[in-house]
Amino acid sequence: MSAANQLYQEVILDHNRKPRNWGKLEHASHHAEGLNPLCGDHIFVYLRLRDASVEAIGFEGQSCAICKASASMMTQSVKGKRVDEAETLAREFREMALGKLDPSASGHHLGRLTVFSGVRDLPTRVKCAILPWHTLHSALHSIARASTEGDADPVPGSGLERAGHA
Amino acid sequence: MKSAVTTPRAGARADDLGFDVERVRQDFPILTLKVNDKPLVFLDNAASSQMPQQVIDRYVRYRSREHANIHRAVHYLSEVATREYEAVRAKVRALINAREEREIVYTSGTTESINLVMHGYGRKFIGADDEVILSVLEHHSNIVPWQMLAQESGAHLRVVPCNDAGELDIDAYRSLFNARTRFVAVGHVSNALGTVNPVKEMVAIAHAHGVPILLDGAQAAPHLQVDVQDLDCDFYAFSGHKMCGPTGVGILYGKAERLRAMQPFKGGGDMILSVTFDRTVYADIPQKFEAGTPPIAEVIGLGAAIDYLNGIGLDAIKAHEDELLRYATDRVGELSGVRIIGRARSKAAVLSFEVDGVHPHDVGTLLNEDGVAVRTGHHCAQPVMQRFGVPATARASFAFYNTLREIDVLVGAIRKVQKVFAG
Ligand SMILES: Cc1ncc(COP(=O)(O)O)c(C=O)c1O
Numbered sequence: 001m002s003a004a005n006q007l008y009q010e011v012i013l014d015h016n017r018k019p020r021n022w023g024k025l026e027h028a029s030h031h032a033e034g035l036n037p038l039c040g041d042h043i044f045v046y047l048r049l050r051d052a053s054v055e056a057i058g059f060e061g062q063s064c065a066i067c068k069a070s071a072s073m074m075t076q077s078v079k080g081k082r083v084d085e086a087e088t089l090a091r092e093f094r095e096m097a098l099g100k101l102d103p104s105a106s107g108h109h110l111g112r113l114t115v116f117s118g119v120r121d122l123p124t125r126v127k128c129a130i131l132p133w134h135t136l137h138s139a140l141h142s143i144a145r146a147s148t149e150g151d152a153d154p155v156p157g158s159g160l161e162r163a164g165h166a
Numbered sequence: 167m168k169s170a171v172t173t174p175r176a177g178a179r180a181d182d183l184g185f186d187v188e189r190v191r192q193d194f195p196i197l198t199l200k201v202n203d204k205p206l207v208f209l210d211n212a213a214s215s216q217m218p219q220q221v222i223d224r225y226v227r228y229r230s231r232e233h234a235n236i237h238r239a240v241h242y243l244s245e246v247a248t249r250e251y252e253a254v255r256a257k258v259r260a261l262i263n264a265r266e267e268r269e270i271v272y273t274s275g276t277t278e279s280i281n282l283v284m285h286g287y288g289r290k291f292i293g294a295d296d297e298v299i300l301s302v303l304e305h306h307s308n309i310v311p312w313q314m315l316a317q318e319s320g321a322h323l324r325v326v327p328c329n330d331a332g333e334l335d336i337d338a339y340r341s342l343f344n345a346r347t348r349f350v351a352v353g354h355v356s357n358a359l360g361t362v363n364p365v366k367e368m369v370a371i372a373h374a375h376g377v378p379i380l381l382d383g384a385q386a387a388p389h390l391q392v393d394v395q396d397l398d399c400d401f402y403a404f405s406g407h408k409m410c411g412p413t414g415v416g417i418l419y420g421k422a423e424r425l426r427a428m429q430p431f432k433g434g435g436d437m438i439l440s441v442t443f444d445r446t447v448y449a450d451i452p453q454k455f456e457a458g459t460p461p462i463a464e465v466i467g468l469g470a471a472i473d474y475l476n477g478i479g480l481d482a483i484k485a486h487e488d489e490l491l492r493y494a495t496d497r498v499g500e501l502s503g504v505r506i507i508g509r510a511r512s513k514a515a516v517l518s519f520e521v522d523g524v525h526p527h528d529v530g531t532l533l534n535e536d537g538v539a540v541r542t543g544h545h546c547a548q549p550v551m552q553r554f555g556v557p558a559t560a561r562a563s564f565a566f567y568n569t570l571r572e573i574d575v576l577v578g579a580i581r582k583v584q585k586v587f588a589g
Contacts, residue, residue: 002202004535008528013589039527039543040557062557064525065587125531 003121007066011073011115016065021075025058030142034061034135036127041067045135052083059135064128066119071132073113083140089113090133097126180486183479187486190478191567193218204537207572212357212385212516212563213541214407217471221410224470228463235459237436251462254469255452261472262402263393264419271425271452272460275416276384277307279403280351282418282455283380284311286428287401288349294320296348299372301326301334302553303356303363306546308382312351326352328553332359332508339368343375350379354386354402358547358561359508360491360516362390369399378424384408388565389487389514391480400424406464410565411471415464418455425451432457483566487515490564494573498562501577503584507554518545518559521580524587526560532586533560536579 025031025046034043043061047054057075074093078086092108095101099120101108119129180187191197196216199206208216228250234243236251255267264270273279288311292298298312302325316323324347326339334352350372355362365381372379380401386392387404394402402419406412420428430437430448434457439447448454475483494517499506503522521529530542541561544551551558562576 002535004531008532008586010589013587016587017589040551041527042557064527066528122531125527128527 003118006118007116007122007125009115011112012065012069015069015072019059019068019072021058021072021079023058023060025056028056028058030139032135032139032142034131034138036063036067036131039064039128041128041131043067043071043132043135045071045132045139047136047139049083049140054078054081054083054086059132063131064125066116066125067128067131070116070129073115074132074136077111077113078136085109086136087140090137093133094130096120097129180482180489183482183485185478185482185486185566187567187569191569193220193474194567195219195222197567201537201539202535204535207536207538207568207575209562209564209568209572209576210539210541211388211565211568212408212545212561214413215388215410215565216567217410217412217467218474220474221412221467221470225412225463225467228466232466233463236462247462250466250469251460254465254472257469257472258417258419261392261476262387262417262419263395265395266422268451269419269422269425271418271420271455272465273403273416273418273455274414274461275405275407276305276382276403277416279401279416279418280308280380280382281311282431283351283401283403283420283428284315285431286455287378287424288312288315289319290427290429292319292321292348295346296321297324297342297344297346298322299324299326299339299342299347299350299352299377301339301352301363302328302549303332303334303359303361304351304353304547304549305357305382305384306548307384308351308353308380309549321348322346325549328361331510332356332361332550332554333510334361334363334368336364336367336371340371343371343377347375347377350377351382352379353382353384354392355383355389355514355516356508356547356550357385357516358545358550358559359510359518360385360513360563361508361510362386362512362514364512365399366397369397373398385514385516389484391484394419406468406471409471410474411468412461412464414461415468417468420451422451425455428455430454430457434458436460478566486566487564490568490570490573491515491517493570494562494564494576497573497577498580501580501584504580507556507559515564516561517563518561520556520559521583521587524583526558528587529560529580529583532583533576533579536575536582538576538579540576 028046029049030047041063046058048056059071097119103114103117116129194216232246234247236248255270258270259267324342327335378400381399383402383404388409406415437457505520507518526542543558
């Protein structure tokens, strides 16, 4: 089965259709915005931390199926975890997506998140899968905006906004 | 495959012009590739088109038998390289019907051509509270340079809006002119939607206000017969790699008197008459704008691409591409759950679309499974995406070597995407 066919399977399609923990979180203590300017994925992650644990988490935004499903499954797997455990998951997920962590080996904590391992064979889509984790990391560190391209915005606001282009 | 209603009348006109797509395809070695075990269906020509063997051969011949630096030495190879390099100016002049060869400036591409005008013309003649008119359909390369100019000079950008079909609002354009308007920069053909703008009329309106105008022809030069004297534009910019030529080379056409009035963009060798530490006397146009060693092989490759396109015939190319676009618009348009974005009456070779409930990037990845290459994203035209309220689109863009059969493959692949996501 090809990498793409392997990726677009039921688990991921289901989370895309019915994202879990969807929506803005009331009384969030931390939040961050994630942007992938290459494909327009744009998500917001909200957290409520208590005693260094993720008490509640939510997300919303506009994105491709891989990004949305990744965010949805991320929220499920970090809810109730300690911050350092969430950070470990973020690191392991990133390494798996980049092909640096073998999902079939033991010693990692990814569990069901290994459904995303196929993304390593789709280099143009790796960022889509990682963006939610990137954004989570930013939220945990209260960095307002995560971007897969640094903070390079191809159309920085100036004259255009003034002129209006509705 | 569906009803007879949408079946085209078998490319009548292109055929009449002696066009045979199967024969043409044999010139393009890359078209025999398989991707994911499927024949490559290359529908990303607006980003960069493919090269025929004739251009590749010309490039290799230069590299293996003719290379030396130009304009600098009296030896045999330098003379050959200089002659071949300069000969391309005449081909470009003829292609776009410029008055004189010195109105043809070699650049690295459309982006550099526009930046050259921004620096050479804009920084000299546009100041605080002056206005530059662009359109909402522009590629970022015809937005960002003007924005940079606005930031440093205090000038303002005014933007021509478009209607829901993706056609520019020419009345709004007319009403943007005032005593502060100094420049207009608009695309000839939109890369995101395919709209062919009424540029001849837009040039006339600008000139009626005494304002010069640049046309971004990156998407027009590969598809349309361009006549800069008939259009009467002041500047025209395009890229080699979108018209079967190499990357790294492009053209800026400018009316001689405009180019003369401009300041140079880059300083260096080859753009001077004399240099002392007190003073440099610049060379005449076009050399004034061609500092440093240029992409010689690429320019010569562009010349071969122009010869190739002329050999096929620009009218035959247009006829075949119009047929492809008509067929694709019918076939993709009849799929339920698919929305075509950009329904202008006058369009060229581009079909942007959305599949309900499926992000364009997922569409692109799954089409690739069937060997179909489309571009997904904002197409370096984020204001267009904002105008149509989408984060991105999938875009199929055609070249004369594409076939109706390939469009059938595209349509079948879109159906498969819908099936996957219907779950
Ligand atoms: C309309 C338009 N303008 C400008 C450009 C920039 O061309 P280049 O990247 O060759 O400089 C493109 C290419 O995508 C284009 O489509």
